[in-house]
Amino acid sequence: MASTFIGNYVDSKMLRLKELLLTMQEFFYFALRAFSTLPKAKRYWRDVLDQALICGVESIPIVLVSSISIGALMSMEVGNLLEEFGAKTMLGRSTSNAVLRELGPLLMGLMLSARYGSRNGAELGAMQISEQIDALRAFGTDPIAKLVMPRLLAALIMFVPLIALSDFAGLQTGALVAEYYHKIDPGIFWNSIYPRLAPKDFVVSFLKAPVFAIIITLVSSFNGFSARGGTAGVGRSTIKGIVASSGLVLVANFYVSKIVLDIMH
Amino acid sequence: MIELRNVTLKYGEKVILDKVSLAVQDNTIKAILGPSGVGKSTIIKLMLGLIKPNSGQVFVDGVDITPMKEANLYPIRRKMGIVFQGNALFDSMTIAQNMSFFLRENLRLPDEEIRRRVMEQIRFAGLEGYEDQLPESLSGGMKKRVAIGRALIFNPKMILFDEPTAGLDPVSSRKILNLITSLKKSNDLGAVFVTHIIDDVFAIADEVAVLYQSKIIFDGPTEKLHESEHPFIRSILSDKILEL
Numbered sequence: 001m002a003s004t005f006i007g008n009y010v011d012s013k014m015l016r017l018k019e020l021l022l023t024m025q026e027f028f029y030f031a032l033r034a035f036s037t038l039p040k041a042k043r044y045w046r047d048v049l050d051q052a053l054i055c056g057v058e059s060i061p062i063v064l065v066s067s068i069s070i071g072a073l074m075s076m077e078v079g080n081l082l083e084e085f086g087a088k089t090m091l092g093r094s095t096s097n098a099v100l101r102e103l104g105p106l107l108m109g110l111m112l113s114a115r116y117g118s119r120n121g122a123e124l125g126a127m128q129i130s131e132q133i134d135a136l137r138a139f140g141t142d143p144i145a146k147l148v149m150p151r152l153l154a155a156l157i158m159f160v161p162l163i164a165l166s167d168f169a170g171l172q173t174g175a176l177v178a179e180y181y182h183k184i185d186p187g188i189f190w191n192s193i194y195p196r197l198a199p200k201d202f203v204v205s206f207l208k209a210p211v212f213a214i215i216i217t218l219v220s221s222f223n224g225f226s227a228r229g230g231t232a233g234v235g236r237s238t239i240k241g242i243v244a245s246s247g248l249v250l251v252a253n254f255y256v257s258k259i260v261l262d263i264m265h
Numbered sequence: 266m267i268e269l270r271n272v273t274l275k276y277g278e279k280v281i282l283d284k285v286s287l288a289v290q291d292n293t294i295k296a297i298l299g300p301s302g303v304g305k306s307t308i309i310k311l312m313l314g315l316i317k318p319n320s321g322q323v324f325v326d327g328v329d330i331t332p333m334k335e336a337n338l339y340p341i342r343r344k345m346g347i348v349f350q351g352n353a354l355f356d357s358m359t360i361a362q363n364m365s366f367f368l369r370e371n372l373r374l375p376d377e378e379i380r381r382r383v384m385e386q387i388r389f390a391g392l393e394g395y396e397d398q399l400p401e402s403l404s405g406g407m408k409k410r411v412a413i414g415r416a417l418i419f420n421p422k423m424i425l426f427d428e429p430t431a432g433l434d435p436v437s438s439r440k441i442l443n444l445i446t447s448l449k450k451s452n453d454l455g456a457v458f459v460t461h462i463i464d465d466v467f468a469i470a471d472e473v474a475v476l477y478q479s480k481i482i483f484d485g486p487t488e489k490l491h492e493s494e495h496p497f498i499r500s501i502l503s504d505k506i507l508e509l
């Protein structure tokens with residue numbers, strides 16, 4: 001009795017593992033196909049443009065909100081801390097590390113995963129369960145080229161200026177908080193940043209843009225394409241997509257920083 | 266001609282189709298009758314190569330499509346039009362765009378020709394004046410006719426209908442059935458239609474196959490259905506109720 005119970009338990013774990021591996025393999029093919037259809041961008045330029053508007057222009061507010069709050073928070077908290085050590089002149093430097101390299105991109109990634117990822121997941125999931133994706137295939141259009149590639153390309157292009165915007169707004173807010181809250185002269189604030197800014201700061205920051213773009217669009221699109229079982233199924237697959245892409249954004253955020261900083265010291 | 270030969274299809278451990286063989290001749294209307302969830306939509310998707318069987322073969326005009334890659338399937342699928350169960354119209358596109366989309370995608374035609382073909386389908390579907398509306402503003406019967414117009418856009422030899430009358434009121438449903446028969450008469454168009462409504466079968470089908478518990482339990486001319494001894498068929502003929 002007990003042994004069959006354990007046997008069943010192990011069996012079911014093995015089955016879950018097998019399913020997971022199969023899903024990962026499917027995802028890998030899906031990603032490959034999305035990249036291999038990039039040359040069709042010219043044909044679907046209108047879709048690319050539409051998606052660029054959605055993930056780029058329409059994401060500006062959310063990116064501003066997250067970068068401003070990070071910039072303000074870091075400047076305020078770190079300023080208080082540095083004051084204890086009498087090192088307030090270092091505030092710019094400490095804020096810029098957080099804003100440019102770590103928390104700025106991370107929060108932006110999470111926000112975009114919630115915004116752009118959920119939109120993709122729900123939209124493509126609804127198309128899947130209403131058989132619109134089957135219809136594309138039935139009439140001779142590759143749904144990955146028509147639906148996924150434009151989303152991927154748009155995100156690859158637009159996330160870069162979004163990161164730039166996030167960096168700029170975060171630092172600017174940090175400077176403002178430094179000036180009005182900590183009474184630090186903006187010149188001193190910026191002076192502790194500029195001379196020490198190194199290429200690696202920008203590499204870390206801007207490398208996260210394409211990495212997040214790939215994770216967010218491919219994971220959410222894949223989950224949309226896998227939606228089954230009516231409207232409830234769309235809800236389930238959208239959630240799965242957001243959870244998975246947010247988790248991967250967290251992990252990738254760490255590793256991009258680590259790898260780049262290891263290489264560039 | 267479309268033929269399924271010994272087709273078995275499983276989802277996970279669940280056997281949906283068990284060694285199903287079935288042929289549809291050109292220029293005939295063939296019904297596939299079966300209760301809900303038996304695998305009717307699955308059969309249509311197999312015929313188009315949208316899903317692959319676990320074993321067995323699917324032939325379209327004598328060519329085995331089962332081993333084919335997606336890209337090679339596109340020209341084959343264009344020989345058949347499909348009308349999906351829920352129409353599967355693109356909800357962000359107008360009626361005219363829904364009809365012209367695949368023409369633009371697949372054939373290098375001048376804009377004039379595309380407009381001409383789309384207008385032809387719009388007139389045929391009786392939807393003049395609705396070209397620029399979105400699908401959501403149309404009634405169920407009208408949406409179905411848009412889907413049929415779209416399915417005809419490549420001048421196929423055969424149309425596959427997935428429950429064409431499900432969810433329609435009796436009048437719309439009558440109209441759709443008449444449309445299917447008139448397409449056969451005027452355009453020599455064959456049709457496969459899957460349904461769980463036995464009245465539709467008697468109304469327009471030349472032949473009928475009955476799918477029950479993963480197997481084909483009858484396949485022949487519609488008028489011969491009455492001669493079947495199978496208890497399931499006897500019961501649907503007497504009650505006309507198609508539940509398991």
Ligand SMILES: Nc1ncnc2c1ncn2[C@@H]1O[C@H](COP(=O)(O)OP(=O)(O)OP(=O)(O)O)[C@@H](O)[C@H]1O
Pocket residue numbers: 228276281299300301302303304305306307308350461
């Ligand atoms: N992708 C899938 N994964 C797992 N099971 C599936 C999948 N697609 C369909 N099924 C199952 O296969 C069976 C047959 O599905 P199918 O849609 O072909 O039935 P149907 O006869 O068209 O039913 P309906 O009357 O609901 O349209 C159903 O039990 C369905 O739950």
Ligand SMILES: [Mg+2]
Pocket residue numbers: 305306307350427428
């Ligand atoms: Mg069905």
